Amino acid sequence: MTAPVIEISDASKTYDAGLPALDRVSLTVQAGExxxxxxxxxxxxxxxxxxxxGLDKPTSGQVTVNGIxxxxxxEAGSAKYRRERIGMVFQFFNLLDDLTVIDNVLLPAQLAGMPTARARARAAELLSYLRIDxxxxxxxxxxxxxxxxxxxxxxxLMNRPPLLLADEPTGALDTASGEEVRRLLAELNQDGQTIVLVTHDITLAEACATRTIELTDGRIVRDTAAVAG
Structure with missing residues (x-):
C-alpha cells in the first residue's frame, strides 16, 4: 500500500498556555480521498x-505530508513546500485584480521557476479543463x-500539487455559484485529486467528500466515510 498523503500523529497545539487548539489529533488521509x-x-x-x-507547528506530535x-x-523550507506540494483555495479567492486570469494562474509556476513555454501550456490546459479558457x-x-x-x-493546481486544500471555498458565493464549485471539487476528486476542505457548508461536504471528520474542542469526535451510491 502506498504511503498516505497526510499522516498526523498525536499532534497538539497550545497557544499562550491556554486550552489546546488541537488536542492529541491523529489523522491519516490516503491519496484520492x-x-x-x-x-x-x-x-x-x-x-x-x-x-x-506548515504555517503553524504543533506543540507536540508529528505532521507528515507527501513524505515530508x-x-x-x-521557514524557507515551509515556503518551498507550500509552493511545490500544496494547492490552496480560499473563501475570498485571493486573486490579483490587476492581473488577467491567465497571469493569475501563471504566478505559482513563475515563483517555482517553471520554464515559460511549459508554464503557459499548463495554464492553457487548466483553463480549458476548468471551462474558463x-x-x-x-x-x-x-x-x-x-x-x-x-x-x-x-x-x-498549476504546479500539480499532491494535495489541494480548500478553506471555506463556497463561503463567499451565492447559491448558484456555490453549486458550481461543489460540482467542480467533486469532479477534481473523481479525477484523482486528493482534497482536504474546511467548511461550514454541510451540502458541500455531502456533495464532494468521500470522508468527513468533525472537530470539537480540538479533538476529532466523528470520522465517517461517505455512503456510496
Missing part, C-alpha cells in the same frame, strides 16, 4: 489546516464568483 473537516468556530479547524500547510516532516521545516484575458473583477473560484482552483 476528499476529506471534509467540519466543526463550530473555535473547534480547531483552522489550526489543523495551518499545521498541514512538515513540523521540522524551516474563454476568460483567459479578462480581469477577475469582470467574472462571477463561481468563475473567480475556478480561476483560483486553476492557480492552485
Amino acid at each position: 476528499a476529506l471534509a473537516v467540519l466543526g463550530p468556530s473555535g473547534s480547531g479547524k483552522s489550526t489543523l489546516l495551518n499545521m498541514i500547510t 516532516r512538515v513540523d521540522r521545516l524551516s 474563454r476568460h483567459s484575458r479578462a480581469y477577475p473583477g469582470r467574472l462571477s464568483g463561481g468563475e473567480r473560484q475556478r480561476v483560483a482552483v486553476a492557480r492552485a
